[in-house]
Structure formats: C-alpha cells, structure tokens
Amino acid sequence: KPSRVALNVATTPIEGMRPGTSGLRKRTKVWETTEHYVENFAQSIVEGWRDVGGFPASGSGTMVVGGDGRYFNKEAIQTFLKVLAGNGVKTIVVPVHGVVSTPGASALVRRNKADGAILMTASHNPGGPDADFGVKFNTGPDGAPAKEFLTEAVYEKSTSISSYNMVDGTVDITTVGTYTLGDSTVQVIDALDDYVAQLQECFDFEKLRNFIKKKPSLLFDAMHGAAGPAALRVMCQELGVPKSQLYRCDPRPDFGGCHPDPNLKWASELVRRASLNEDGSPGDSLGEELALGVAFDGDGDRNMIVGHRFFASPSDSLAVLAAQAKSIKWFKDRGGLAACARSMPTSRALDRVAEKQSIECYETPTGWKFFGNLMELKQPFLCGEESFGTGADHVREKDGLWAALAWLSVLADNEGMSVGDVVKQHWKEYGRDLYCRHDYEEVASEGAQAMMAHLGSLIGSDVLPDPDLESVSSFSYVDPLDSSSTENQGMILAFAGGGRCVFRLSGTGSAGATVRVYIERPLANPSDADLDLVASEALEALADKGKAVARLHAFVDREGPSVIT
C-alpha cells in the first residue's frame, strides 16, 4: 500500500528546551502560545533519540503517549500523535482520555515491551493556563526516565531543528478502540489493567483485604491527579476500602484549583484530618483516629505518609520500609532486599538499616533516572528520595500507590499500630535523623547561582566561616553500571557531630531558580523525649548556621523559605 506522505513543516530552533531533573517544564502559556513549540520538541525527541539509538525506525515500533490530565494534556497529546505518525512510528498506545500516572506508564512500557513513552506532565506543579505544563520521556523496554545522554541529544536537536514531520488528523482518545492516523495505528486502551497486575505481583492482596476487613482508619488523597483512578480501583474494588476514605480521585485539568504537591503545606486537608500542624507537629484537636493517610501528586509518583498526629518524613518512610521489607511480598518472595539507594540530600536513616542487613546502600544525585541502572545491577531493590518519592524495581519510576500499599503491608503485620507507632519504634532501634527542607521558590537565578559559586569557593579552604563547620564539598557521582559521571550535584556543608546542610538548585521549576536547603542532624540514641521533637524546630539553629555560611539572605532577596517540609 503506498504510504501517505507526511507533511514536512519548516520551523526554526526555539531557545530553552533543555530538560531538567524530570523533563522539560515551562509555563503552560509557553507551550500553548509559542508557534511550533510542541512540534519542535516532539521532532527533537524523535531525532535526538534516533541519533543515540532506541527510537524505532520508520515503519516500526510502539510508543506510549499519555499524561497526568492537566490543562493542555489532550491538545499536546494530539500534536505528539501527529508528529510521531509523521515520523513513521507504527503503533501508538494512548491511555483512554490521555490520563495515566507516571508509574502506570512505566508499567505499560515494560509489560508491552514498548520502545518508550512520552508523558505530558509537570508532576506536582499546578496546572492551568497560567500554571505549568511539561513533557518527559521514558525509554523502553525498561520504562525508565530518559538518561542524561538522551535528554542532552534531544536538547542539541532542538537548537538546530529546521523542520518537523506530521500527518493531519485527530484521534478520539476518549473512547477505547483502534484508530488509524496516517500509516500509524493508534490504540486507545484502559491502562489500569497492566498497572494493577504489576501491583498484584508486588503485594499480597489477600493479606491486605483481611487487614482492611478489620476496619483500620485510612485516608487517600489523589489531589485530582492521575493516581486517582488507580487508587479507586486498587483500594476500593480490589481491597475493599470504603469509598468514603478516598477523595479527590477524579483527575481534573486544574487539579481542582490546588497545588498537587503532597506535602505538609499543599495536602492541607489530609494534614488537618491527621490533626497535624503545617510544620508537622501534632495539632491541638485529637482529630480522627487515623492509622494511615497517603497523598499522591499530580502524576501519581510521589507520596506523603501520615498517621494520627504524625508526619513521616519521606526519608524516615524509606528507612522504615527497608527495615520492614519482609512485610512486602515483592521483597520477601525474592529472598529479601538485595540493595537500596537514596538521593544524596535524603537523610542517612536508610544507611543504618542497610548496614544492619549487610546490603549496599547507594547514594545518587537527585533524580529518579539515576536509580535505573542500580536496579539492573541488584534486585529486588528499594529506593527513595526526600522529595516524597519511594519505589522499587517493579517499574522504573517512583510510585505513590506502591508506597501506600507498602505501608498498608507493614501495618497489616504490626497489628494495632499506626504510622507514628511504627516510625517511633524504628527510631528506638536504629536511631533518628532529624530532617527538614527549606525551599526558596522562584528567586532570581543570578543570586542563586552566585550563592552556589560562593559555596564552591569554600571547598578546600583552610579558614571556614564557622567554627563547627568541618568541610564543604560538591557532590559528584559515577554510575557503577555505565561509568558515566555527573558533577555539581549539590554543596554539602558538614558540621561537627554529624549534622549537615546541603544546598542545591532545583531542576524542576518552570521559571527563575529554586534554592533547596536540606538540614539533617543524627540522634544516635534518642530518648523518649527526642522521639517527640518537631524536626523543623529542632533544626532551626543548624539551618541558620548553614544559611549564614552560604550567605543565603545576601544572595537571595527573601526573608525566609516559601515552604518547609
């Protein structure tokens, strides 16, 4: 059959298309109103990816295209369909309505041996015409976020692009079915089946059903993001959790006007119902007797864990899951954890668990993409980050629902205990790391960079500006599988007594710069009094010291952080 000729449309390069920590994130307006913006990026993905290998040759291959459901999701998906069809991708798989969580997409790629996925998401950033939009891409057949050599190849293409290929036409992505677009076949599918099957391999659903029959009080908040449909299906249909214990599970283009970021500030309803204050301290009201509360972000890969009057920091949550790995089928059935990992700014609570289990604990730069190779080396694998990400080698993305089911599995084995009881017991056994993070969002880039340069100038210096400051270093990483090296991944200020302050610039913002300050101090043998310390308060003095060394307030024109988590 003669192939339908794709259109070749002339264009010119558009500046600023370098993907950050997790894809290209910009203000929605940029994507929506800059002529050729989406097409340019789509064509750059195709060509850059083809150059480094892995993108299907014309007339072959399978690509997954979906998103977190935010404003402009459907429009951008249609553009990607046209450009992918114009470049000869044989089969394109689209989750119905174009909505799939990021871990769900990773499962889809893996289970269907697809060549990759392109996802419209800006994660936990708000959605809407005046908010944020983003595009990220994952490789196949592993389903892992694109590594730096690939994102750089795509960026390079974007700087020299002169035309893009496309076919005309649209596909009804609201109805499951098989469609034709140019010479491509577009399969609109219910994407939940593969994801739920994957989770069933990870957890003992029978055990969880029996636990839920005992009516533990649970709350799940999907923040109107992409985790909602999967949460309803797994928690209610499969496990019997009453529907009233789940809320905001319908994905909405503007996330219901909320900031879909599951932290103490933005998951305010869950925080209130757990009877917590915004700084994580227990609130005045006794509130509901909550065994476990979980909030997910816009694209369903992040999670926040709380219990009755208790906030589990992501670093502690990770350490507890490592210590209790035997409660999780995925680990138990495969001989226990083989290794684990955390990003550098994540607290070192995980390291002590790994030491006790005599397994390796890797320390990576921030970004889930750094965990993928480690998972190829050692399985089963658990990893996580302070930025509310937790996951395992069942997919190659962090997975909010997986974390919720992991905690349910732990609680099922610790009858009558809530999240707070489990974490406090953990601290008694392993010690506690007081931990918190201060964010200075959307500050001027020049000042933020000057501050990092100032910290850099202290490396190796004989006279450090604080008597308790032992060293200043810059974090770099060599990947144990492919030996690629990554430099300048954050400045570490090490203080006497094991405390540290880490300074980093975020790679996920859409405008200006965001300075992150991570503050941590270990308590080797916490007494009962230490168990009730509020981390953000107990770390104030150390935070001030670190900021003074960095001269943060001189470089960044702000009185204080915009968010503390």
Ligand SMILES: O=P([O-])(O)O[C@H]1O[C@H](COP(=O)(O)O)[C@@H](O)[C@H](O)[C@H]1O
């Ligand atoms: O935004 P998500 O949920 O895709 O998450 C992404 O960004 C986080 C924060 O990055 P930054 O500190 O640079 O803002 C990273 O920890 C994470 O690995 C990455 O996948």
Ligand SMILES: [Mg+2]
């Ligand atoms: Mg996310």
